[in-house]
Amino acid sequence: MPSATVENYLKCILMLSMDCDQSEVPMGLIANSLGVTPGTATTMMKNLQREKWLTYKSRKGVTLTSKGRRLGMKMIRRHRLLETFLVDTLGLDWSEIHDEAEELEHAISEKVLERLDVFLGNPQYDPHGHPIPTKGGVIRKLPQKNLLNLAMGKKVKIESILDQGSDFLKFAQKKGLMPGKLVEVIQRDEMADSVELQLEKKSKFSLGFKSAEKILVSG
């Protein structure tokens, strides 16, 4: 059985390889997103390679093996199903569930997870709009469009929020930036580095480029 630490490394590497969209993930990103020193990451990569979770090329980065990808995907599935449970069943706020799921995902067994999946009605997306991988490890793609790269003056539907931080999520909720809501970009100011938004039945407000990029939309 892989330790919780191993599970975390593999989930992290899989997620990084999914957004960078290239299989070789550099040390720096890994160390940074797990909050460990670069030396720790290097040492760990060698151990993970020894156990065939990934292949490691010195000063290049790592690539998951299929065994590694499978475990990483399993962890994402666990995490997102747990988040869904915490919000839908227990009624927790979507800004406070990430850390809870982060712990529980290492403790829940396959059997309990599959029961939970049935209990929740086989949800496709978690409360933040992130796709939940199937048991077999298949995951839907996220939309490419966001509030920054989008054509102005068109009403679109919010699909997903790419930030797990409690502060950002609290803010997003207050403003109504949640999956399913309709929104229109009514202005874009390159100098001010911000876009102006209009949500249905809400007053206008603006969002910096960096934040706007985190809101994925469709339609």
Add this chain to the structure above:
Amino acid sequence: MPSATVENYLKCILMLSMDCDQSEVPMGLIANSLGVTPGTATTMMKNLQREKWLTYKSRKGVTLTSKGRRLGMKMIRRHRLLETFLVDTLGLDWSEIHDEAEELEHAISEKVLERLDVFLGNPQYDPHGHPIPTKGGVIRKLPQKNLLNLAMGKKVKIESILDQGSDFLKFAQKKGLMPGKLVEVIQRDEMADSVELQLEKKSKFSLGFKSAEKILVSG
């Protein structure tokens, strides 16, 4: 934050002190019930003493401090609420939930636990009939009567099963020995070391003394 290991030691010591009904718990019992060597237990006790979870007297045993008792009780509460959830909500078999809860109890936060408690309707007993401590750490006493020390020829209600082993629980379920069921001891054979039982709408069967002692009853 105490580690999962510390949580396990304290829960174990509290449970031992509750059934031996004397505060000083000897090393041997602890090492044995946690499956570690005596040396490991001794070393650990010194560390736990350093952090004020208990007091340790060399070659005598340990006594929990109130801080230690509080944590131990919290773990029992978590364990039993989780078992209740696994059976009542997810529909797992009562023989397979102990080990699942054993893992989850270290990962669930206070906040999630209290939500779960509300969701389950503040249950008083877990699926095996064990009392669930309150949030404040108060726990009901188990009945003293069991199928061995009981007067014969009297119909009594099963309250609790004192064995977490999957095999025994599967057997008990098959025979109908579950909390709430009515049972009568119709014979007792000292030589054969067994009692003969009659459950409502079931055929007679017999149980060894050791097993009969594990079935607590009332009435």
Add this chain to the structure above:
DNA sequence: GTTTTTAGTTTGATTAATCAAAGTGCCGTA
């Protein structure tokens, strides 16, 4: 094409939890 910077690697040490095996204190029996 050097030099500087940045990213990554190595090394030596630490902490928590464990074991095996050698050592010790105590209790009961003779």
Add this chain to the structure above:
DNA sequence: TACGGCACTTTGATTAATCAAACTAAAAAC
């Protein structure tokens, strides 16, 4: 009161995960 045996303690070693800090390779800047 001396002896044996059992319960407990000590010691030395191991494993996983981590860090700080010294080191090195490769990429960027000049």
